[in-house]
Amino acid sequence: MTTVAAPPLVEMRGVNVAFGGVHAVEDVTIDLQAGEVVGLVGGNGAGKSTLMRVLSGARPADSGEIRIDGKPVVITNPRDAKAYNIETIYQTLALADNIDAPANLFLGRELTTRLGSLDDSSMEAETRKVMGRLNPNFTRFALPVKSLSGGQRQAVAIARAVYFNARILIMDEPTAALGPAETASVRDLIRQLKGEGIGIFLVSHDIHDVFDLSERIAVMYHGRIVDIVDKADVTPDEVLGMIILGKRPKEASQTELAQLELGG
Amino acid sequence: MTNVADTAPGQAQAPPRTSIRGLIAATEIDLRLFGMLVALAALLLTFNILSGGKFFHPTNMVTLAVQASGIAIIATGMVLVIVSRNIDLSVGSLVGIIAMTYALLMTEILPDVLGLPADFPFRWVIALGMGIALGAAIGGLQGFIIAYIGVPSFIVTLGGLLTIRGFVWYLSSGAAVSGLDRDFQLIGGGAIGSIGGPATWVVGIIGSVAIIGLLINGRRQRRRFGFPLRPMWAEVLLGAIGCIAVLGVAAFANANLWPQGLANRIAIEQNWGPAPAGGWKIPTGFPYPIMLLIGVTLVMTFIANRRRFGRYVYAYGGNPDAAELAGINTRWTILKTYVLMGVLCALAAAIASARLNGATLDVGQSYELYVIAAAVVGGTSFAGGIGTIPGAVLGAFVLASLAYGLSFIGVNSPGQNIVAGIVLILAVGFDTFNRRRSSS
Numbered sequence: 221m222t223t224v225a226a227p228p229l230v231e232m233r234g235v236n237v238a239f240g241g242v243h244a245v246e247d248v249t250i251d252l253q254a255g256e257v258v259g260l261v262g263g264n265g266a267g268k269s270t271l272m273r274v275l276s277g278a279r280p281a282d283s284g285e286i287r288i289d290g291k292p293v294v295i296t297n298p299r300d301a302k303a304y305n306i307e308t309i310y311q312t313l314a315l316a317d318n319i320d321a322p323a324n325l326f327l328g329r330e331l332t333t334r335l336g337s338l339d340d341s342s343m344e345a346e347t348r349k350v351m352g353r354l355n356p357n358f359t360r361f362a363l364p365v366k367s368l369s370g371g372q373r374q375a376v377a378i379a380r381a382v383y384f385n386a387r388i389l390i391m392d393e394p395t396a397a398l399g400p401a402e403t404a405s406v407r408d409l410i411r412q413l414k415g416e417g418i419g420i421f422l423v424s425h426d427i428h429d430v431f432d433l434s435e436r437i438a439v440m441y442h443g444r445i446v447d448i449v450d451k452a453d454v455t456p457d458e459v460l461g462m463i464i465l466g467k468r469p470k471e472a473s474q475t476e477l478a479q480l481e482l483g484g
Numbered sequence: 485m486t487n488v489a490d491t492a493p494g495q496a497q498a499p500p501r502t503s504i505r506g507l508i509a510a511t512e513i514d515l516r517l518f519g520m521l522v523a524l525a526a527l528l529l530t531f532n533i534l535s536g537g538k539f540f541h542p543t544n545m546v547t548l549a550v551q552a553s554g555i556a557i558i559a560t561g562m563v564l565v566i567v568s569r570n571i572d573l574s575v576g577s578l579v580g581i582i583a584m585t586y587a588l589l590m591t592e593i594l595p596d597v598l599g600l601p602a603d604f605p606f607r608w609v610i611a612l613g614m615g616i617a618l619g620a621a622i623g624g625l626q627g628f629i630i631a632y633i634g635v636p637s638f639i640v641t642l643g644g645l646l647t648i649r650g651f652v653w654y655l656s657s658g659a660a661v662s663g664l665d666r667d668f669q670l671i672g673g674g675a676i677g678s679i680g681g682p683a684t685w686v687v688g689i690i691g692s693v694a695i696i697g698l699l700i701n702g703r704r705q706r707r708r709f710g711f712p713l714r715p716m717w718a719e720v721l722l723g724a725i726g727c728i729a730v731l732g733v734a735a736f737a738n739a740n741l742w743p744q745g746l747a748n749r750i751a752i753e754q755n756w757g758p759a760p761a762g763g764w765k766i767p768t769g770f771p772y773p774i775m776l777l778i779g780v781t782l783v784m785t786f787i788a789n790r791r792r793f794g795r796y797v798y799a800y801g802g803n804p805d806a807a808e809l810a811g812i813n814t815r816w817t818i819l820k821t822y823v824l825m826g827v828l829c830a831l832a833a834a835i836a837s838a839r840l841n842g843a844t845l846d847v848g849q850s851y852e853l854y855v856i857a858a859a860v861v862g863g864t865s866f867a868g869g870i871g872t873i874p875g876a877v878l879g880a881f882v883l884a885s886l887a888y889g890l891s892f893i894g895v896n897s898p899g900q901n902i903v904a905g906i907v908l909i910l911a912v913g914f915d916t917f918n919r920r921r922s923s924s
Contacts, residue, residue, distance in 0.1 A: 276809075278808075278809055297811070298808065298809050298810065298811040299811040299813075302811050308809070310809065312805070314803070314805060314806040314809045314810070315803065315806055316798070316799040316800075316802035316803045316806045316807060316869070317802050317803060317869070318798060318799075318801065318802035318803075318869035318870060319795070319798055319799055319802060323795060323799070324799075324806075327795075327799055327806070327807070327810040327812070328796075328807075328810035328811040328812045329810075329811070330792055330795060332792070336791070336792075337786075337790045337791060338789075338790050338791065338792065338795060341705045341706070341708070341709050341711070342709075344709065344711065345709040345710075345711075
């Protein structure tokens, strides 16, 4: 790994999260540079989403430290995270189905008139602008998001994250519910955001997504980081091996690798 | 959103539809609300026919409206409570304890403890303010237990229902208390407790101007941002219907006259001279409780649709996790819905105690059932996130019309309950059926 003079955009050090007796995240240390995509991979229950929920303020860590630009910060709820320009696209999208797209986009950060009333017209106008960039075919601004397609709902969730000048973006399975064309446009968006200097944590099951988009890949297994590797140094099969075995390629025994071959 | 006159950039032009459904859609009327208005009109018409045309007398309609006002006022708050996936069963007891508080304030506490005699200026305002503060405090306490400690609202407010009603007994040592200030009694309505003919016309005209102003302002806003506009005929139609409805209701309220005896007595007291041929004809106009209800409905609709708090209530009801992840202080939002309920209960208690000129131990008894029924008949869904304030007010009027109409044609109170219960189930069943059909 290269050493850099400037502190990383985000550092998470020694983060622990336990649910009852189960360690969902155990002593995890990870960092993210500006303009970098770090892919976060692992099997179900590996702790990827829980780790990201710590950073987005949805689930405070039991112990550990978070630094932003080298300064320690305390994030105990989503409001704190947003104050540090950490935006999250959740796997569930976290949309309120009964209200329309502008209301969802600005939820918690509504535009108001001078008297403090909701300025729905301005919010709709801003939503039209940002959606025009992300999904030009989107026209249903006055309908509850319940009546939108999966791709349109995803677009609303993404618009919400990018509209507010995110510096740190967490994307949890951003393409899981999308068709091929929509997936391609999300990939384009990720490259564009990376170019703008935003640091992105990309949580994904899709190893090709991760190889295609990220600079570094962090593999998690049973709540721990197996390794954080530069993409150039590994093959997809080696990453797959780490995901399944929870060991670095060199540590795995020949028998285990053979079993993996057989199983694959 | 069909028949788009102006089209925003990037806005796909919908093909113009000429079906009735398309025309109605062009006016962007809330169809549910419109359907409820039609149902209410049909209900009133049925009672009018069954009673041989006597039901539509202005006095009946005004009395019916006053009877509905207390329930309707609380129902506007119950909408927000149910929308945010909670319930409040304590409203009846809350009305009871606040009504008793008003009575005790004006008969004992204000004159004896605080030294404010009955002729102290604006004493009724002081009493009302204390009642509202008490309602907000009790509501806030329940809201705190629900939102911050996490006890289910059903349990907290069920406990509240029992506990608060018990306190009513202790407050007055089991006795009924009567003798409120004259000014305070006006809140209860009646001939004197109404705003009078000229003021009613003024209210009607202000209402009409406001409707037109809102339509014009809405259109201007849409044009400024280049959003699709309603077709002009729809705007004019909406404005015309709105104005006719508002002025019609004002005219109807003004057709309600003071009772002859009361008019004669006042005429003698005030030295109006000899009565004209056919006796004094003094229009009562809108009773004060109706004015209060109109005000509450407007303010609550504004809060629900135009304030952050209202937006957060709906967002929480639609998806509590999403609201939390969006950074909304959800606990504080829930607590506030209960504070609001307490304030609304204090207003309803003012109407109830003013009509009684005092308070008994059972003021507000089973209000919670009618309030919840009104909200639900008005389209509020227990699944959360769905419900409107005008809908709940209409729901309260539907229930009050049923009760008043049935008693008018001679159905006794158990019979009224049977019908009200069946209507509640039918209304919700119909609604569920409709939603399922429209979503599939």
